[in-house]
Every structure is written in C-alpha cells, then in structure tokens.
Amino acid sequence: MKTTHDSINEKQTDRPQRDRTYWRSFEDLNDTPEFNQALQTEFMSSPIRAEAAKEGDNDKWARREFIKLMGASVALTTAAGCIRRPVQKIVPYVRQPEEVTLGVSNWYTSSYFDGQEHLGLLIKSREGRPVHIQGNPSNPLNKGGVSSRAQASLLSLYDPERLQAPKRNLLNEKRTNRETVAVSWEDLDSKVAGELQKGNSYILSGNITSPATQAVINDFGQGFGTKHVVWEPLGNDDVAEGQRVSYGEAVVPSYRFDKAETIVSIDADFLGTWISPVAFTKQFSSARKNPATMNRLYSFDSTYSLTGSNADVRFRIKPSQQLTVVMGLVNAVIKSGKATGVSDAARSLAAKYANAAQDLGIAPEKFQKVATDLLNGPSLVVAGGLATRTEASLQLQIAVNLLNSLLGNDGKTVIGNAGSSRLKASYADMLNLIERMKSGAVTTLIIYRSNPMYALSGAAGFAEALKKVPTVVYIGDQMNETALHAHYVATDNHALETWGDVEYAAGVYGVHQPLIRTMYDTRSFQLSLMTWAYMSKKGPQRLQTYETFYDYLRAFWKEEMAGKVAKGRDFETLWNDLLQNGSVGEVATSGSARSFKADALSKISGKQNSSSLELVLYPTVQIGDGSLANIGWLQELPDTVTKIVWDNYASVSLKTAERLHLKEGDVVTLTVNGQKAELPTHIQPGLHDEVVAVAVGYGRTAAGKVGNGVGVDAYKLAGVQNGEVVFAGSAAELTKTGKFIQLVTTQGHDSMEGRQLVVQATNKDYKENKEANIHRHHTWSIWSGHQYNGHKWGMAIDLNSCTGCSACMTACQSENNIHVVGKKYVFQGREMHWIRIDRYYTGDVENAETVFQPVTCQHCDNAPCETVCPVAATSHSEEGLNDMVYNRCVGTRYCSNNCPYKVRRFNWFNYAKLIEKPMHMALNPEVGVRTRGVMEKCTFCVQRIKEGKNKAKVEGRPLKDGDVKTACEVACPADAIAFGDLNDENSRVAKVFKAEPRAYALLEEWHARPSIRYMSKIRNNDQVTPPKHGHHGEAPKNEPAHQEGGHS
C-alpha cells in the first residue's frame, strides 16, 4: 500500500522540469540542491507537515492532502446536515402530486368504528400525514358530529408503542409470555398457513361492519372451514336478542330520537355511550332547538349518565328496578285505554305492576305523568347498555319492545329494517367458543383486535381456555393483554393506514380511505387472511388472486355492491363519488310496524332479584371499552359528569357514603360475584342510595405507558350467570380499607353559589317570558369602546343544545396542539384545555340536576387581561379577537389573575420537549407549539379564520357565514356552538346577539363585554321556577339593577 508521502513524491516526479527562462534567485538559476530542498518544503507551514518532515517520511498527512480531506469531510458533513436522515421510508416528490400543495391541507373522507358506532369522517392531511379528524357533514347519520374517541384515535396512529413489525411470543409452559421476538412475515405466514391446514380454526373479532372484510372472512371460512365468532365487550346483543324474541329478527334497530316528542330512557345512555351516541345526539338536539316545541326526555338512571344529566326529568333507580319501570309504564299505558293491540296476556302481566310507582319510590302522579306524556304523541322508549345487563336484561328488552309496540312507536321511532344487522357481537357466542376451546376443539384461534384477556370477566374462563389452543394468532397493532398470550402477532395496520368499507346503517355504505402509507412493516388483517389463503391455495378464487386488499375491495364493490347502490352510475363514477362524499345511500326514515310476538311475553318471568347495594358497571364517554386507554387526550378528558380524570372509582350516593363513613377518595374493597376490587370512593349527587357504580375500561395492564395502571379493571367484576355475562344488579359489598387515593378533578366546585352562570328556566317559565331567569344588568361606560370596521368575531353557545359530551374539548386539543399534563399536574391545577365544560349540580343533593356550560376565552371587548400585561403580549385585534402573542410573553401570569373567566392556561414546564416521536406528526402545523413560560388560551381558531378569509379572497367573494368554523363548533354533535361575524347582519351569531331573548353574557355585570353569548337552558319539565330573592333573582325588567342587592 502506498503511503501518502509516496504519492506526493510521485506527483513531484511527474511534474515537468522547470523552465529557467525566468528565475527568481541565483539559487534558482543554479538549481542548487538547497534550493530544491527549500522549494519542496516551502509550503510546509502546516505543523503536520513539519512534524512529518522532522520524523522522516512516515505515514503523515501532507498539507494539501489534509486540506483535500478536510474539504471533503466538510462537504460530507454539510451534505449530511442538509439531507434528512431517512428514518422513515420517504420519497421526495419527483413530480409533485397534483392535489398536494405544501402548506395547504387536504381533507379526505374516511370512517371510524369503535365496535358500536360508525362515524363518517373528514380527515385533514398536511403534507401526507393526517393531523386532525372531523365529522363528515354529508354523512347521513353523524352529519358532521364526531365523538371524542374518534378524534383521539388519531393519536393511536402515532403511538410510539404501536407494533411496527410482526412478532412472535415465546410462551413458557404456563403459557405466559416469556419473551417477544421479531419474526419475518415469511416465517409467520408459512407457520400459520401450516397450522391452518389442521382445521378447527376460529376467527374471533369484534363487530365487523365492513361488507368487504366480512366477505374476506366468509371466503376464508369457505376455504379453511374457519368459524367466525363475534364479540364486543360493549356489544348490544341484549337489544338484538330482545328484537329477535319480540319480532323475529335479530337486529339493532334504527332509532329516531328526532321524531319522538317524549323519550323515556331506562339506563340507555344514548347521548353518551349507547349504540350510536353522536347520531343520537344530533337527532335529539335537533328536536330541542325551538324551546317552544322541544321534546321531553325522561331518564330512569341507575348511574349518573350523560343522558340522565340532560334529562328534563330524571329518576334515580337501581338496576333491579329497570323491569318494574318499564312494566309499570306498560300497565299505565294499557290502563289508559289508548294503547293499540293489547293482548290479554300483556294486560294480565302488566296488572302485576300496578304498584310500580310505590315500588320505585316515585310519586305516583309523577310516574303517571310519564305514561301520559308517552301516549300524547310520537314517543320512544329505550333501554340498554351495560347498566341494563342484569340477569333480567332479556326481559327488560322484551318489555321495552312491548311498550314501544303498544305506543305505536315501532316503525316510527324504532325502525327495525333500517337498523344494522352487522352488529352481531354476542356474549353467548363468546362463552360458547370458550367451551369449545376448553374441550380442545379449537386448533387455531385467530383473534382480530379483540381483547378478551382484558375485557372479559375472569369468570368466563377465557385465560384457561386459551391455554388449550395449540396456535393462537393475534392480529392487531398493540401488544395488549391478549396479544401477549398469542404465539404469533401478525401486526395489523392502523385504521388510518387501511382501505376498507363500512355499512353505516341498512343500505348506507361508505368507503374507508387510508390517510397515510403504512408507517411500519405491518399488514392489514384482510391481507393476512388473503396471504394465508394464497399460500394454502384455499378459498374462492378472489381471495387468492388479489395482491392487496384494495384490489379485493374494488372487485368486491364492482361485483357485489355496485348493483345495489350505483343507481345508474358506472363503477368508476360511483367509486369516485363514494370517496368524495364518504357515503352512499339514505337512511330509511320510516318502516312498518312489526307485530309483537305473543309468546315473547312468556319470557317476562317477574321481578328481578334486588339487593341492598347493587353494582352497576358502565362505560364512560372518554374511555369507552378501554381499547384506546393509551391515548393521553382521552385519559385527561374529564368525565362528562364527575369531571374526574385519569381514574375510575366506586360512585356511591351521599347517604350511602355517610352510612359507610366514606369520604371522597377513601379506598374501599368492592366485593361482587366473589371478585374483589379496591377502588377509591366518589360521592355522586343524584345517585340511588342502593347503587355502587364503577366504570369499565380502566385498569389496563398492557395498554402502554400512558394507559397502564390507570384505575382498576372493572370488567372482572362482571359475573357469568346462566350463559350470560351480568354487568349490573349483582349484590355488592363495600368495606373501607383505610387507604386513600386522591381523585383528581378539573372542576373545583360543583355549585353555582347562586351566581348567574348557567341560566336555567323551565318550559313554563319560557312560555311566560322568553328571557326567563335572565337578570339583565344595567352597565355603562365613559368609553365608547373599540370600533370594528371589518369583521367582528363572536360565538353563540346554546346551553339548551349542549349535552356536555366533550367532543369539543378533544377537537380543540387536536386542532391547537394542546398538551396533556398527567394526573399529578391536573391535581395541581395545570391542565391545559382551552375549552372546558363546566358542570354544575342544581337542586338537592339527593336528586341533583346537572347543567353544562362550555367555557372558553370570551374574547372580551374590554378585556381585563389586555390592560395588565406589562409587555403587551396580549392585545386586541381589529376583528375583536383577544390575541395572544406567545413570542412576546414573558410569563408574569397577571393576565390569568385578572381574567374573570380564568380561561388562560400557562406552560408551567417545557411540555413541548416531552413530545415523543412520532407523536410530533400529529401536531397541527398551522398552530405553534408553545414553549415553557408562556401563557396560552383559545384563539377562536385564528388559523381557521385566516384560512377562511384567504379562501374567500382567492375566490374573489366576501366571506360568508359558515366559511369559518372553529374546531369546537365543527365537532359538536349537538350544533350547540355557532361562530361567525357579528358585523354580518345575517350571520347566525349576529342574530343571537341582537334578537335571541335567551341570550346572555357571562358575568355581564363585570362589563368585560365578552364576544360570547350563552343561551339559557330550558328544562321541559312543566315546573315553574320559584322566584329567587337573591341579587340574580328574576327582577322586574323596569327595575334598575344598581338599586338591587344587599338583601340576600
């Protein structure tokens, strides 16, 4: 090998002999050896070279070599600095896709399914990554509304703990996980395909509402003889089974809450967690927009559900009274003589419940009023959800169906044929499968995303049964409780990476579009099945032919679906229309009344077993069945009613707490069905005294860093009786342990203290005076105020529509990059939500009513925050916005102190630094991420205002009302929020500000002149509010406000 020095010498010898025509010195002319020596070392200024010269010609760098190398390395470093390291498979746009403009967001239709509810979505994509999820306004069901969970599912795409490649679990003899190792798809496929040859294979999945996926499963079953078992922890098999027994067909019917004038809900939390809460909220609130003709909701509530909170009249019951409620109403309806098609059997059965009101402890005239209202017009009676899954749940469903049939609701507000027949989840099938697993009849079990190791009661014996299955394949994207016990984990794509389709309701279909290429080495469930079929050469041709599920899906739609829905369009047009609109088909708005089967009544055996303390398990709005437990947004979303975050708890009434000497946070041992759980106590106003309510979905052990160990697993408290899993009504025992767990809530106080915050009136008050209970203050100022010559933004929030579902909070969190701080810091009062929903209890503590109030920055004209900031970091915009200049903020927090609404949030720590990759991809690039020490707050989605204005400008037209919609407004399933320009006379907000009698400003007398108007809540309960004697009492309008007070 040549040394560097050699090569220098070579170069020198290669040089031509020097010309002597011009010489610089005598030495040069004479060409003395000294001169040549000097010439060689002339540029030896480099110490390296000098060193080399001293030591002789060793392997040292010469100056030029050094400079050359240095230059190269600098060039390399520069290049390395310029080019992003390829951490992901990214390909630069060689030719920029037509639809992608850097800095401009694209919106794609897609869908979300959580096991019960379908939502049509519009997903915002920036530079190829989804950053925000909204409801699709053209979807016939959710009509733009969206749930918190659907929006938060975005974060699960970027969850750092999502599985990134197929895995293999090395299980020990006890079949617990010893080690998880990587496996190649080839190895996994050949192994699984081999196992499948042995037959006796089963697929366990949740509800499959995708026709094409169902087709893949069916095709697969055809090839391998695989049987498909459908199970959901929160399935509605009780409803479907009740329908089957009552009318003949197992279906989850379509309900029309918008068409009912009177709605009675027996523990069916249709506004929160039951079947399709977003669509139901849309329907329900649409019938309450006009307080003069609004519907009436009666709730018989054994938890304090969101539906109960929104009820006009709420009765607290315990689970064992549910049947009595319905049969009591049946009896009252039959006795009225107005019911249609009353059979003798029904009459005699109902007669047993003549004393229902007394049994329930409800005043008979109040109970009778429910029945009278039901008979008065179109009505709807619903019961369901975990709280009704008692041992008598089938009886309850039959009784509800009977009542609806007697009232003539079937076919009008309960439409059987418009419901979904794809919600097939069944606990009975699941228990049946477990039996077969135990007997060794299951050779291969493919589990698609279900998590029975967590969500199934221990009494069902799934864990033991699973040990008897020789090969377990889990297909999902998290190493959850069940995946840990699978031999192979065929890692699934995230929903946002997968093609699919969906049947929203009977006859309403949609295509589910992926928003991003698979981020990791994952493969969709459908393609896994197709691959195994291809390798084994089994199943119909189409299962083996297509290389991707997308091809299968297109072929399936072309062959099987196009005929049903195309309506004359050719397939490509249909496909494009589908992708653009998100759905095709109409929801059936009416159906025919089905005949109630007489023999169904024989199933109603009688009263339920009751006990002095009954357990109720219920899902919460934020966590649902617990599968999204690893999402911080959801854990930090306060419970809609209790406002507690990051925990579940045993709710008891005040009386029960006093009886057992329990205080908030005291840990109790809850013993039910032989199972024990230690939970902190929460004292819930308005809860039945003989009820202890616990939320499911908590206590995950393998959800991930965020979700692990939050709360206690309550699924295990469910019992198995007579082949049914029982979630409610079981006798419970509470013993105090002496331990304490701090329950953390975002709301410090539950009472309004007589202040005019949420104005509430009844329908009778409203009839008398549309401004009922609003105390108007006489305010004046020596200053004429700001002038707004262009736009003046404002918001109107209808408290009569708002159900408190909290979807707006998640929307805001996603849109505005709001950080999650964790339980410890929420306890210290450091939560960051820009919009919050205040919940106040009113009335007596035994039977408390609830009101909700979304509170965000009020963008006051006389903003108290603006005057006190010493560096002018918060200032008033020309359009009435209260701007927050993060860069200028020094963080004195004076603005927060001076804000009467306390809507400002401070970055106490450098939260942005804690965003773990790839979570940063979920950040909205249009909104800055705030640094430590800076105040932040609602901006009225100023980035959306800009976008809307720009769009109007580009299109050369004035801005229309509705062009700019804030994130909270868009998400709201109840359409409670309207945003717009107050200087535009025809805008919705301007009308509210000027003409709406129910509108009032929060803390009007403080004269901050907020840009938000609330509209009073009307409770349709036929009561009259007694006049108050306080400062904020109902004052005669001509009495000047400043003369009042001082007599409270």
Place this chain on the structure above:
Amino acid sequence: MSQMKRNPLVLGNKTLKDVTDDICAPLERFPSKGWMGLFLAAKTLFLFYIATIAIVIATGIGLLGVNHPVAWGTMIITFVFWIGIGHAGTLISAILFLFRQRWRTSVARTAEAMTVFAVMTAGIFPLIHTGRPWLDFWLFPYPNQRGPLWVNFRSPLLWDVFAVSTYATVSTVFWFVGLIPDFATIKDRATNKIRRTIYGALSLGWRGTAKNWSHYEMVYLILAGLSTPLVLSVHTIVSFDFAVSNLPGWHATIFPPYFVAGAIFSGFAMVITLFTLVRIGWPEFKNYVTLDHMEVMNKIIMMTGLMVGYAYGSEFLIAWYSGNDYERYVFMNRAMGPYAWSYWIMICCNVVIPQLFWFKKFRRSIPVMFVVSIFVNIGMWFERFVITVTSLHRDFLPSNWGQYAWSIYDTCILVGSFGMFLTIFLLYLRVFPAISIAEIKPVLHVGKDEEGGH
C-alpha cells in the same frame, strides 16, 4: 421658654472619641465567634437559595405551587413582604429627618441598610417569578428594532418596575451619602494601606471642610425630600398590582394607605428584630440604641398595627356595603373558607399581639418586643398570602375554584430569601459603621444639663 426635660439619647457619658471608638470597634477587630457562626449559617442558606433559584429557572416556575387559578404565589407574596420591610428605613431616615426627630440618628443607618438589603432581596422576585426570566428585560422600555415595540404603560406591573427601581436607587444613594463622612473617619483611623485605600475611595475625597459639610447637609436634605414621597409611593404602586386589577379581594380603594401602613408596621418590626440582635452582638451599642429608642419604635408598631387592623375591618364593611356577591363571598371565604387559618394567623399576629404594647412594661422589655416583632413579621407575610391566595383561589366561576399547590420549592424560596438578606446584613455590620458617627455626635448633649451630667 422652659425646655422640657428629656432622657439623653446616648447613655454612658460618652466623649466624642468614645463615640468614634465604639462605633468603629466592630469594623476594626477580628469577628467574634457568634458573628462567624451566624454568617456561615446565613451564607449556606444563601447558597442554597441560589441553587433553588437555578433549579426553578432551569426547570420551570411550575416547581412552585402556582397554578390555575392561583397564578401568583410565594414569589409575589415574599416580594411584597420584603418591599414592605424596606419601608421603615426610609421612613426613619427621611421623614423623621425632615420632622427633626433627633432620636432617629442612632437607628437611621442600620434601618436604612435594612431597607436597601430588603429591596435587593425583594427585587429578585419579580425577575424570577416570570415564566421566562431570561426575557425580563422586556419589561423595561428600551429602544429596540421591533417596531419599536414598547411596554404596556397601562399595566401596574410596569409601574411597579419603575417604582421599585426608583426606590432602590434613591434609597441606596441616600444611604451612601450619609455614609461618606463616616467612611472618611474610618479611613483616617485605618492602620493599613488597603483599608485606607478602600475607605478612602468610598469617602469620595471627603476632607471634612466647612464647604464639604455645607454641601453634604444640603444634599442630605434634598435626598430626604426626594425619599419622603417615595416611602408613600412605592408601596402604593405595589398595592396597585392588586388594586388596579378587577379581582374581588384585590380591587379595593383602601389598598394604597393600607399597604403603606402595613409596610411601616412590618418595617419597624424588622428594625426591632434586628436591633435586639445587634444589641446582643455588640453590647457597646446599648448606649446608642437605648430602650427609649426601642420604645418609640414599639409605639409606632402599635399604631400602624391598629391601622392595618382598621383596614381589615373596613374591608369587610365595604364588601358587605357594596352588595356585590363576589366581593362578599371573597371576604366570607377569607374568614371561613379553606384558608381561614391563614387569615386568623394574620389577625392574631398583626392585630391582637401588638396590643401588648399598650403596657409600658412590655414596650420596654427586650424579650417581649423581640417575640412580638417576630410575630408581626410572620403576620405580615401571611397578610400578603391572604390577599394573594384567598382572592385568587375562589373568584367568579366556581368551576375554577382550586387551592394553591404549595411545594417544597415554595418553602425553599421563602426561607432562602432570608439567607440572602442576612448574609448581606451581617457583612454590613462588619464593614460599615452601623451607627452614624457624624450624626450621633451632635445629639450627645440632648437631655444633658449644662454641666454635662444628668
């Protein structure tokens, strides 16, 4: 005109030389073990304080208990506390000077030093309580290239910046000017060159000529005149931080006089605390700071204590009289809510305990006045706690209500600030004449008869 017989202001029949010797003694001898012990303890606490501040700045202000809704906490409370402490010094040296209260000469120097050090200690807090302390210079209106972007002159916090910095400047200058003749004395007595050079430089070339004295007296008088309105204005403006906001419990017109009275109250209490200690450490000072001095100051404590007591009562009356629900609630909540303990500590320490000074025996008892002064200091810290925390923690919307999340860092910051103050104060006692030599000499004869005896 018969002159009223007065107690002598200086005891012990001191000659002029005795005065100089006595006052210079602590500077010219090796420090005692007691001083060394105290200094080491204070210095350790000071270093600990610096470390705490460094951690808070590095990690975030969230380490303290400030939160939503209580966005101001220990730092602002302790800031107002120390600013208040600072008031007695200027009051004694400027206002009492203008009123020709000659007893002030013995205590003025140290009281004024206390003022300067307390303002220094206080001045740290507004700087470190912000979310981004490295940008604090934005609070000053300096020419810049951002528009230029000016500060918000409507913000009381900005007024505060001006008020406190002006006060700090003027009181430091006033204090230093008073020290000039004494520095010259020390220079003249100096036995080594370093000492002579340093004190010579500090004495700004003082020669003790009649012209020197004439200029000196005039400057001192002018500075006293300048300082006098500052005594009232600084705490008035500090009170504006609260009074100009619209928070019930803060938004009160009584705040300026109430804050000034409270400041003098706490300042004198601190003077008493410090002088009882100085008298123990340097027994020769007992002849200069006599029980008569202490008694006069105790009278002021009692009087200002009654004034703050009146303010506490009047706040309740006005809250009731206003008919304003929020205002009423805040005051009921102060006395009966979750922070009632702090309110009653404040009432006990500030209103009840100083009533002991109705009795001459207690006014002249060193142990009693020491204990009372400590209680007053505690009470005045709690007064600011009550104002800041109880007003914020339950304001308009009950959904916002919360508690202050007191943490270990709050404790460290509060305790550490005493480390800073005591370190500087102990150093001062060692290197500066703690009593004005030049001013004490003219009052040697007060209360003495013609013959020089009693």
